[in-house]
Amino acid sequence: MPQPYRRKAPIIMHPEALLKRPFISGLVAQSIASFSRAELAMASLFAVALRVDERIALEIYLGLKDSARNATFDSVIRNRLDADEYKDLSGLRAKLKSLSAWRNSFAHDIWAITPDLREHEICLVDSASAVRWISSLHVHDDEEAVSALVYTEREINEYQQSLEALASDIMRFGKRMIVKYAWPVRPPKPEPPSPGGDTFPRVPEAESLRDAP
Numbered sequence: 001m002p003q004p005y006r007r008k009a010p011i012i013m014h015p016e017a018l019l020k021r022p023f024i025s026g027l028v029a030q031s032i033a034s035f036s037r038a039e040l041a042m043a044s045l046f047a048v049a050l051r052v053d054e055r056i057a058l059e060i061y062l063g064l065k066d067s068a069r070n071a072t073f074d075s076v077i078r079n080r081l082d083a084d085e086y087k088d089l090s091g092l093r094a095k096l097k098s099l100s101a102w103r104n105s106f107a108h109d110i111w112a113i114t115p116d117l118r119e120h121e122i123c124l125v126d127s128a129s130a131v132r133w134i135s136s137l138h139v140h141d142d143e144e145a146v147s148a149l150v151y152t153e154r155e156i157n158e159y160q161q162s163l164e165a166l167a168s169d170i171m172r173f174g175k176r177m178i179v180k181y182a183w184p185v186r187p188p189k190p191e192p193p194s195p196g197g198d199t200f201p202r203v204p205e206a207e208s209l210r211d212a213p
Contacts, residue, residue, distance in 0.1 A: 039096065110130045
């Protein structure tokens with residue numbers, strides 16, 4: 001687990017902090033991408049269960065707050081699965097929820113470095129602490145101390161691998177449910193109208209009068 005930064009060197013919050021740690025910056029980008037893949041896999045399962053277009057399901061899924069999303073899963077999907085399957089799904093959703101805090105920190109907090117960090121370490125300053133620090137400069141013309149966590153390459157790599165494994169587990173679960181319950185992946189597209197404008201099915205034309213009934 002990341003540890004609080006307790007050394008005395010100044011914490012440098014700069015847009016180029018991640019560039020100073022190129023391997024870590026790659027892991028951070030992969031972590032955020034892996035979380036998106038896991039969340040979209042869950043949204044895809046949501047779409048399959050609702051039997052609606054994936055784009056509509058994604059808007060609904062991302063637009064719901066956690067409580068409303070939980071209620072929707074309980075009311076819609078629970079009735080379509082047996083008890084063990086719903087337990088497995090609930091476990092996957094719980095893992096996604098627990099990993100979301102890391103993703104949000106990686107995306108919204110401030111990366112920083114200090115002169116005494118080792119090459120495989122980087123600091124992450126929580127956004128609230130960063131806001132207080134910026135306000136102290138504007139109002140008091142004096143820097144307020146910031147709280148930061150020290151992350152290592154190994155910790156970020158383990159988090160990214162956990163997310164990638166979770167995304168794969170969610171996709172495998174969704175595929176298993178589609179096969180078992182024959183859930184349609186998407187609603188069938190209606191047949192386009194004929195060139196003449198009528199909506200009746202067209203009878204294939206006979207190649208010759210001899211072939212006509």
